[in-house]
Amino acid sequence: MKRPLRIGVTGGIGSGKSLVCKIFSSLGIPVYDADSRAKKLMNEDALLCDQIKKKFGAESYVNGLLNREYLSRYVFNDSQKLQELNELVHPRVLEDSERWIIKNKEATYIIKEAALLFESGSYKTLDKIIVVSAPEELRVKRVLLRDRGRTKEDVAKIISNQMNEQEKTSRADFIIRNDESTLVVPQVLNLHERFNKGLEK
Numbered sequence: 001m002k003r004p005l006r007i008g009v010t011g012g013i014g015s016g017k018s019l020v021c022k023i024f025s026s027l028g029i030p031v032y033d034a035d036s037r038a039k040k041l042m043n044e045d046a047l048l049c050d051q052i053k054k055k056f057g058a059e060s061y062v063n064g065l066l067n068r069e070y071l072s073r074y075v076f077n078d079s080q081k082l083q084e085l086n087e088l089v090h091p092r093v094l095e096d097s098e099r100w101i102i103k104n105k106e107a108t109y110i111i112k113e114a115a116l117l118f119e120s121g122s123y124k125t126l127d128k129i130i131v132v133s134a135p136e137e138l139r140v141k142r143v144l145l146r147d148r149g150r151t152k153e154d155v156a157k158i159i160s161n162q163m164n165e166q167e168k169t170s171r172a173d174f175i176i177r178n179d180e181s182t183l184v185v186p187q188v189l190n191l192h193e194r195f196n197k198g199l200e201k
Contacts (some may be wrong), residue, residue, distance in 0.1 A: 014139030
């Protein structure tokens, strides 16, 4: 049975992976945003909510909604606890994405966007991986402009919890440079043309 080519898009915080995915989406390509779906599932997936409460305490939820302030303080600043949370969330996101792919089975190719594509192991379910790359200094600058509540130290902490840029790019099938010296749209259009031809290698 014919199925869509599965393309993953990843990159460190501030790299511009969401921008790249918006361009693919504007071309009519279905895009699954794993990070947004994870946030939704942590509020709406009964099994996952129960698992989080058991692991991190009843305070993890307030009035039925994820207590992000509590988790930020208790989990997000502790790499071990963050890994434990990810081990609960990633399998549910993977199941959710598989259902989404079935719904979009008529597409020539689909995009799965995720910050932790390699770290979560979900890259194994994909055919090809695009890494969006940008210098760290520029990424930090972008995040500070985008997220007014974050400090430089906050961003550095997030970066330290993500796979480093060199390792990501070494594992990529394709690299999109978003360094403000190379136009992004032509890079996306080039890949769009190749994927529409059913690229397999």
